[in-house]
Amino acid sequence: MKRHPKYLKVKRLKYAILAAAMLLTCALAGCGNGGNNGGGGNAGGSGGGSRVQKDTLIVAKNEDVASLDPSLAINQKSFTVYGQIFEGLVRLDPETGEVVPCLATQWEQLDETTWHFTLREGVKFHDGNTMTSADVVCSFERIMTGIASSYVDYIESVEADGDYAVTMHIKMPYAQIIQALTYPAAVVVSKAAVEQYGEDFAQHPVGTGPYAFDSRMIADSITLKAFGDYWGEKAKTENLIFKVIPEGTQRTIMLENGEVDIICDVLSNDAVRVDEAPNLTLIHETGYKYYGLYFKCDSQGPTSNKLVRQAMEYAIDKQAMVDAAMSGYGQVGSLYSTPPTAGYNASKDRGNLYNPDTAKDLLAQAGYPNGFDLDVYVRTGQPYEELATIFQDQMKAININVNLISLDSNAIDEMVYSGQEVPIRFSFYNNICGDVDFIMQKLLPDTYGQIYFNDKMNDLISRARAETDVAKRQLVYDEFYDLMAEDVPQVAFFYEEILMGLNSNVEGFHLNPLGAHQYASVAVYQ
């Protein structure tokens, strides 16, 4: 049968569309197997031959940076990225956890409130300029007047002493200053870039770190390139990409697929899956953060009585909390500092005090043998609400009837700051300076929303800050731990374990207890 030409034309068009669809499908599938430079392919080891190193390392994190300007962003989501671009005078050695020289080669305490830092010579910024004392002075002046000012409020002034030295004047004796300078926002920026870009510095961040800023796609990714003129050991991988993947489960799937090489903040209920996968590695180590509940010690209700606070600590089974809310990933403890923190003392850590009988006795001594009703404020989200539900159940054993009030963390903080009655709230502390001193000062009245009054605290803080001998300072810290065990302004539940998922083709990763991991030492293989 002879077909009409129009029919044949339509038929040819149909075949053409079909062929185009098939080609597109093949192309897309092809990209799925090999098109993802750097992240493509599951980790499968080398198979015995010489391994080929990839030029791109892809890290999935849960939040986008607030800013790449250290004077504007002091949160973990930001310094995990800008920590690759900028460096401070000192840094934590990723392997030993000790404070080691970085942009300062040595330092000296001239008197109680004066410190002298000798700067490393020949350090280049990403814009080609050489780092001098003017950059350091400019950087500290920006931090001292920016939103991070309260974290460096011990500094009076910083002045240049020639091209390669600075003198730092502090307001009071502060023996822990070198540890405190590991604070991620206390980094050196290029003065020339600050002057050139002004308020747009965040879009053009220029530091001295092993990686230089390349590009940013808001809410999606940030790309860094290895800095060829870096003064230290050069970055092992040419390109470093941070991808923003808010959903924890999605991050795990992407790691399993080989779409990314490293994922941050593995969900605790995904951790076992990552740990057991043959081509993946789970790294979990205790960090600086601890979860707990904070009392309003001048509450109108029963929690103003320290015996009640002690009783509640004895009524909490912390291990049950770690098991249920964190899938076992967490270290039960009683101190307000975690094991990697300078000043932590394991012998003072009473761990899980769980003993309902002791709790009942203490409650009876406090005058509440039949318990009482209590409002507990919980910030929304994981793991706070899970922890609070377990807490509510455990309090029933000592006849404390807990009324859980879930609110946004900002709303709870606002209530605390404005002096409203918040008898108990669930939250966490992340010791961003890595020394017990940081938590001690945060316990002072009206600081950080903490409501605890004891004149001994000021004395302990002053004594610890004046004590340059580490062993003697530890004795002051031990006094602090004893005071906390007596007064219980907080109950620490457990120390957080930082959970990182890695493809097994990733080598050289070291975990930072603050979450400010450095990726310059990381190599990733095909």
Next chain:
Amino acid sequence: MWRYILKRLVMLIPVMLGTILVVYFIMDLSDVDPARVILGDAATEETVAQLHEELGLDDPFLVRYGRYIWDLLHGDMGQSYTYHTAVSDQIMQRLPNTFLLAGTGILLSVIIGIPIGVLAAKKQYSLFDNVSMVLCLFGAASPAFWIGLVLVLVFSLHLGIFPASGMGRGFFGVLRSLVLPAITLSLHSTAMAARTTRSSMLETIRQDYVDTARAKGVSESTITVRHMLRNALIPVITAVGLNFGVLLGGSVLTETVFAWPGIGRYVIEAIKLKDIPSVLGCVVTLSVMFTVVNLLVDLLYAFVDPRIKAQYKQGRGRAK
């Protein structure tokens, strides 16, 4: 026609003023102090008070609202509390991504939904009709976050064809990463388009002019496309047009599930972080887009149906 467009654009002004007033009022009811959001929880009372002074946070509600509107009229949506940059910059960087996702979603719903609707109507009560309508019901009823996760499990985790999350790079990278979120986003609108097309086609399928065309010997495909579908398209365009607006706003969930860097995810983050200027900026942008898309849909009627174009012209005549 132009008068009609102008009238619709002028109507946008009270709509925007009202929308902003409601959102501004709701955000103002929150107990959260923007100064503390900006400065962080370690801020001292002095720095908080200083920022209050700088930002005029202690001014009366109407003064702050008026100031926001005034700034908005000058193209200033304010500074994001979270990102410390202009809200308009943040939105402009994310808006193309949202348009890409919503546009692909609507394209999928048109090229899949309308043919399904046409075929289902032409073969009414057949197996195809029944199966497709059941699937449409499923598509309309399934929540986006669930469908999204199922698609990720199947096509990403098990088959490894498409990336699980995020936006790829380069043409093919973007295309690959677009597939799963676009399907997720379009599922509901595809089902709506198919069902609307089917019911609208069933109305036109038995019209006299269809019989006349058949009697004249016009081919079945021409009858279907030019006589049935074109007449059946008005309600379909309405449904698809409205859906495009819904998709722009509804991309909030899909963008969150698939880590798509669009305006939907931005608004969720901004609400969570109490970044009030960002929330307001997103709401204003989405409202404008929704209104403009609806206007475009109205204008599209004229091109599909000459009778409506004639009505516009009559309206102009009366106005004269």
